[in-house]
Amino acid sequence: MIDSFKNDIDIRMMRCLEIFKSKIHKIRTGRISPSILDGLHIEYYEKKTLLNQLANIIMETSNTLKISVFDHSVVNLIEKAILNSHLEVNPIVVGNNIKIIFPPLTEERRKKLFKIVRSEAEAVRICIRNVRRDANDFLKKNIKKKIISKDIEYFLQNEVQILTDSYIRKIDHLLLQKESEIMKF
Structure with missing residues (x-):
């Protein structure tokens, strides 16, 4: 149960990250594709x-x-x-x-792209946090039903938080890459 729970949370967070990647990939920087x-x-x-x-x-x-x-x-x-x-x-x-x-990027357009990329990053962070909240709610319900113990709940909440922190770092890394790409051209 523990492995399937962690795997499910990981998959849901990965989906959020993949959506973010596809959205920022479509934001053009210099060269058009x-x-x-x-x-x-x-x-x-x-x-x-x-x-x-x-x-x-x-x-x-x-x-x-x-x-x-x-x-x-x-x-x-x-x-x-x-x-x-x-x-x-x-x-x-x-x-x-x-x-x-496509016209060359102006400073005004670059600032607008910065705002778009940052808002997309914040939206995916919220998505990740919602997955964490759902997971913690699920654990609390299972404690009330006495399916899992407090120790297991604490362990799994810690694992979910580690996953959350990991995905937030990945989002921040992608955000920095895209921002430097926007400024490059």
């Missing part, structure tokens, strides 16, 4: 479809993406989705192709 458009959905035949299933996305230059759309009828839908996204760019439509030129 096609993965910045990974989460973009387009309403295609009344279904939400990922952009990379409707078009080929390539990097033309370090700050330009070219989207070659397979079906000409969805070019306007893709353009609208890009305009409504968090990217804050204006797409240029040329036939079946869409070009997205």
Whole structure:
């Protein structure tokens, strides 16, 4: 029971960390990659479809993406989705192709990215702490039901706190890496 309990808590905290990694990976710093458009959905035949299933996305230059759309009828839908996204760019439509030129990062934009990254880090810290709280509540309920003893509860609370501290350190490390990456370019 102890190992499965610790394993479950570890898995839940790992999920929080993976969500954080995927969110900060999408925040662009200097060089653009096609993965910045990974989460973009387009309403295609009344279904939400990922952009990379409707078009080929390539990097033309370090700050330009070219989207070659397979079906000409969805070019306007893709353009609208890009305009409504968090990217804050204006797409240029040329036939079946869409070009997205990303401006260089200004000091104001860098500060905005800092705030976004820090707020994402705080949100994932809260997620980790919520997992810890749920685990401690579970232990308290099991003490009341007399399933576990006080000694086991104390031991497991200590183990949960060690896991929590470990994941918080990982989050802080990723945050520092991303902040230095933002300042680098």
